[in-house]
Amino acid sequence: MTLREAAQIYVDLIRLEESLGDDQWQAREEVTMLRSKYHDLFADELRKSGIHCANRFEATRRAFELTGERQIK
Numbered sequence: 001m002t003l004r005e006a007a008q009i010y011v012d013l014i015r016l017e018e019s020l021g022d023d024q025w026q027a028r029e030e031v032t033m034l035r036s037k038y039h040d041l042f043a044d045e046l047r048k049s050g051i052h053c054a055n056r057f058e059a060t061r062r063a064f065e066l067t068g069e070r071q072i073k
Contacts, residue, residue: 003049006042007066013038
């Protein structure tokens, strides 16, 4: 998996999680687990590429930059 592919999947999962309603708690839990897994995969790809991130927020920002999407919030 390339760095950009990992970033896109991670960003897509963030968007999916944001779109779920409060009454969709079970789906939200499953998406949260997947998002966490892909965050770890993305962070691993960043390290392999020699890109250091101080924390998970910086890694998330970089994912949005790589995909060309604007981060909400």
